[in-house]
Amino acid sequence: MIPIHPRIEKLQPYVAGSRPEEGVRALKLNQNENRHPLSPKVEAAIRTLSPEMLQEYPDARCDRLREALSSVHGVPVSSILCGNGSSELITLLFRTFLREGDTVAVPDPTFALYANVADIAGVHVRAVPTDANFHMEPLALAAAAPQAVILANPNAPTGVCVTADRIEKLLQTYNGLVVIDEAYIDFAPDGTSVLGLTERYDHLLVLRTFSKAYSLSGARVGFAAGNKRLIDAMLKGRETFSVNGFAQLVAEAAVTDQAHKNEMVGRILSTRERFAASLQAAGWTVWPSTTNFMLVSPPPGSLVAQKVYEGLLARHIYVRYFAAPRLDDKLRISVGTDEDMDLLLDALLRIERGGDAAMNR
Template identity: 65%
Template sequence: MIPIHPRIERLQPYVAGERPEAGTRAIKLNQNESPYPTSPSVREALRRLGPELLREYPDALCGRLREALSAVHGIPASRIVCGNGSSELITLLFKTFLREGDAVAIADPTFGLYETTADTFGVRTVRVPADDSFRIDPMRLAEAGPQAVVIANPNAPTGLHLEAANIERLLRSYNGLVVVDEAYIDFAPEGVSVLKLVETYDHLLVLRTFSKAYALCGARIGFAAANERLVRAMLKARETFSVGAVAQLAAEAALADPDYVRLTVSRIAQTRDRFASGLTGLGWSVVPSVANFVLAAPPQDGPSAKELYERLLAERIYVRYFDAPRLSDKLRISIGTDGDMEALLGVLRRFGGNVC
C-alpha cells in the first residue's frame, strides 16, 4: 500500500459551500460570488476568443496582465505575481516563506483556508481571538511571536475592516512576514488598502482576487504584490502554467472596464445595507459589514442558526453555517440581487422569530 504523508492523513480539509445540483433553481448566497455578470468587456473578449489561445501554452509569467495591473494600481509589474486564484497564492506563500515548525498568527475567526494550508506544510497556527465585537488588534497577532501574520482585510466571515494605519503600525514594529488578504477590498471604504505600502515595507505581501468584485470566480485568478525579492522567490516556486490563457484574457478585459466594477460594487453595497436593515427589523443581530456578505445571528426566541440553515436548504436557499466557536449561532449570507434578498427575508419572516 502506498503510504500517505501523516500530515495529509490528519488534515482537516477546507470545506467550501454546497452547490445546488445542476439544473436546480436555487438562491445561492453561500460563496460570496457576485450576483451580477462580469463586465461586457470580458464577454466581448471571450466571444472573440480564437482557437490558438487554447492550442498554445499560456504566458507563464502573465506578462501582459502584470503590466495591466501595474497601470491600474500604480506599482511596478516586477512587484506582482499572478496565480490560480488567491488560494494558489496562499499555498505558494506558505511553500516559499515558511518552514515546517514555524508559526503563523491569524485572527479568530477568519478565513479557514489559512489554517488548512498551514497544516498542509506543518506550520503551526496560532489563533488570536478577536474582541467581543469581532474587531482585530494586529499588534496582538505579533505578540504571539510567529514567523508570519496573516490578516484578511476586510475579514471573512465578519466583513469588518481595519484602517491601513493600524496595519502600518504593525509593519513598523514587527519584522516577520505580514500577509494582508484584500479579497474584499473593492467593497471597503478609502483608507483601508495597504497595497501601495509594498513599495515601503519589504516584509509586506498583499493578496488580491478577481473572484469577488470582478465576478470571475470561475476563471480562478488572483495576484500578490510584494517587494521584488519575495516576488522572484514566488515565481521560482509556483507551478509553471498555473494561470490559463482564458483567465488571463478575462482578467485583462475586466481591468479595462473599471466603471462597470464600480457600478456593480455600489449596487451590491446598497443591497447589503438594505438587507442588513431588514434583518435587524426581524430581530437579528448583524455584524456591520463592508464586504459583499453579512454575518448575523437570528433572534434567540426563534429557530437556531443551524435550524434555519437546514430549513433554508430545504427551500433551496443556500447560505453558510459554520459549526465553530463564536460562529455557531450565526449565518453568513452573501449578497445577491435585490430580488434574492427580498425572497430570503420573506422566507425568514415565514419561519418565525420577530415577525414584521
C-alpha cells in the first residue's frame, strides 16, 4: 500500500460553500461572488478569444496584466506577482517563507484556508481571539512572536476591518512577515488598504483577488504585491503557468475599467445597507460590514441559525453556515442584486412566520 503523508492523512480539508446541483435553479449567496454584470471591456475581450489561445502556453509572468495592475495601483511591475486566485498565493507564501515548526498568528475567527494550508505545511497556527464585536488589534497578533502574521482586512467571515495606520504600527514594531489579505478591500472605507506601504516595508505582502469586486470568481486570478526580494522568491516557487491565458485576458480588461468596478461596488453597498435595515426591522441582529457580505443572527428566542440555513436550502437558497464557536448562531449572507435580496428576505420572513415549523426551537 502506498503511504500517505501523515499530515495529509489527518488533514481536515477546507470546505468551500455548497453548490447547487447541475440544472437546479437556485439563489447562490454563500461564496461572496459578485452577481452584477461584467465590465463591457471584459465582454469585449472574451469576444476576441481565438483557438490559438488554447493551443499556446500563456505568458508565464503575466506581464501585460502586471503592467495594467502597476498602472492602476502605482506599484512597480517588479513588485507584483499574479497567481491562480489569492488561494494559490496563500499556499505559495507558506512554501516560500515558512518552515515546518514555525508559527503563524491569525485572528479568530478568520478565513479557514489559512489554517488548512498551515496544517499541510506543518506550521503551527496561533489563533488570537477577536473581541465581542469581532474587532482585532493588529499588535495583538505579534504578541507571541510568530514567524508570520496573516490578517484578512476586511476580515472574513466577520466583515470587520482595521485602518491602515493601525497596521502600520504593527509593521513598525514587528519584524516578521506581515501578510494583509485585501480580498474585500474594494468594499471597505478609504484609509483601509496598505498596498501603498509595500515599498516602504520590506516585510509586508499584500494579497488581492479578482473574485469579488471584479465579478471574476470563475477566472481564478489574484495578485501579491510586496518588496521585490519577496516577490522574486515567490516567483521561484510558483507553478510555471498557473494563470491561464483566458484568465489573464479578462483580468487585464477588468482592471482597466475602474469606473465599471466602482459603479458595481456602489450598487452592492447600497443593496447591503437596504437589506441590513430590512433585517434589523424584522428583529435580526446584523453585524456592521465593510464587505460584500453580512454576518447576521435570527431574532433571539425564535429561530435557530442552522435550521434557517437548512430551510433556505430546501428552497434552493444558499447562504453560509459555520458550525464553529462564536459563529454557530449566525449566518453569513453574500450581497447579491436587489432582486436577490428581496427573494431572500421573503423566504426568511416566511420561515419566521412558521412556514417551516421545524425551524423553531
